[in-house]
Amino acid sequence: MLSERKEAILKLIVEEYIKTIKPVGSKNLCDTLNVSSATVRNEMQELEEMGYLEKTHTSSGRIPSEKGYRYYVDNLMKVKEMTGEEVYNLQRVFDNSKLELNDSISKSLQIISDMTNYTAIILENKSDEENLKQVEVIPIDEENIIAIVVTDKGHVTNKNINIKGSNLNEVKKIVELINKMIIGTPINDVSSKLEFEIKPIIGSYIMNYETVYNAFYNAFNNFKDENEVYSKGKDRILSLPEFNEVDKIKNIISKLDDNSLKNIEETKDGINIYIGKENELDEDLTIVKTKVKLNNKESTLAIIGPKRMEYDKVVSLLEYIKDNMKEGK
Secondary structure, three states: OOOHHHHHHHHHHHHHHHHHOOOEOOHHHHHHHOOOHHHHHHHHHHHHHOOOEEEOOOOOOEEEOHHHHHHHHHHHOOOOOOOHHHHHHHHHHHOOOOOOHHHHHHHHHHHHHHHHOOEEEEEEEOOOOOEEEEEEEEEEEOOEEEEEEEEOOOOEEEEEEEOOOOOHHHHHHHHHHHHHHOOOOEHHHHHHHHHHHHHHHHHHHOOOOHHHHHHHHHHHHHHHHOEEEEEEOOOOHHHOHHHOOHHHHHHHHHHOOHHHHOOOOOOOOOOEEEEHHHOOOOOOEEEEEEEEEEOOEEEEEEEEEEOOOOHHHHHHHHHHHHHHOOOOO
8 A cells, every 4th residue: 555645646646637638747736735846756756666657758747557547446536426417317317217228228328428528338138038030041142141130129130151062042941940940939049959959950951051050050159149239429539638649549449339349248246447458448448337237137337438537427427327227117
């Protein structure tokens, strides 16, 4: 643990930098701490040597490092109280019985993004309690098709499949068999039924079935493991000053597509903060995640922003939502 004075200096630097995105110098801290500029400079130098602060090339001031942010979050941060207006805006969505679940999620995410100026995400596991409704194929050319999987909840996914070594008629036979034998099967059980009920049958009257069968098997497995992504405010991050370089903008945009966001599911309880290199998305970002109950399913709610995030506000917001977001009913 740091000394009381070092903690006070680190806390002030983190909170000032979050607000201004300008390196903090010793003069800014002297009056608040009621100590000499030399004392503050010495403490800042030691904090830098310990890895909690970093010095920029453009100023004599310091900025927090990832280690500094982590220490602040774990030891110094006090959760910020939500305003009455913020509580009212969210509660109005939660209490609106006329909203469909998806509308409730969308409106909640929009409010979260507006409140924080960050990106808000919900990942909902879409295969739980969903049944297979239909499988279709669309030929692209002699060697490629698109397989389309539809569930009774209206979720649709598609996969490009190479059928080289087989032919379209054989593919159609497999699809007919799937639609005849396993329509109505829970998505989570489809792969098992394919393996133990469909495969023995098609192997007896369709030659070279393995490529097509394996492609369908993988498509169902991928669908089972996928999350539905709801998001608001992806463009918010791009308006932040730390992401004003073209290369950084391109990089962040590529990281915020739905396929990347599907991988940020939360597995731990509580409000969890992943700063920079701690997260799986990008080392210039912070992700704050928690598990919430939606539609009788466990989902992930995440807020994505810069490392210079208003952690106290974000944690307060997620704690409130975790306690109050049920099913929009």
